[in-house]
Amino acid sequence: MKAPLLTLALCALPLAATANPFAKGDVKAGEKLHKELCQSCHAGRFGGDGSKIYTRADRRVKSAEGLKQQIAACNSMLGTQLFPEDEANLGANLNARYYKFK
Ligand code: HEC
Numbered sequence: 663m664k665a666p667l668l669t670l671a672l673c674a675l676p677l678a679a680t681a682n683p684f685a686k687g688d689v690k691a692g693e694k695l696h697k698e699l700c701q702s703c704h705a706g707r708f709g710g711d712g713s714k715i716y717t718r719a720d721r722r723v724k725s726a727e728g729l730k731q732q733i734a735a736c737n738s739m740l741g742t743q744l745f746p747e748d749e750a751n752l753g754a755n756l757n758a759r760y761y762k763f764k
Pocket of ligand 1: 696707720721723724729732737742
């Protein structure tokens with residue numbers, strides 16, 4: 663009885679370790695929101711299309727959790743009143759394009 667359970671548990675481990683932390687977010691919807699709300703300000707300060715803010719060597723966000731927190735902080739700072747789904751979509755988009763957190 664014990665062996666199949668153990669096998670199951672071992673199989674589940676690698677899956678959990680590589681799960682996308684933004685699996686629930688919609689990358690496309692996040693891209694649209696990002697264009698509307700975020701990009702021009704980042705571009706104004708960092709030049710180009712604004713993506714340097716996410717790829718610079720001393721970028722602030724270091725983890726998936728940090729990315730979620732940064733998006734939530736921007737949302738309240740900017741008063742954009744995004745829904746949790748919007749934040750998840752933004753996170754999915756930024757993670758897929760730049761951060762690649764697992
Ligand atoms: C009014 C200008 C402005 C707007 C609008 C804005 N940001 Fe930012 N954002 C900044 C600045 C400036 C920084 C850099 C802060 C620093 O380096 O201390 C930043 C940093 C960030 C970072 C951290 C980048 C890193 O270093 O890893 C993320 C993520 C981010 N913004 C997401 C967003 C999202 C998502 C939106 C749209 C909902 C948004 N920002 C809208 C100005 C803005």
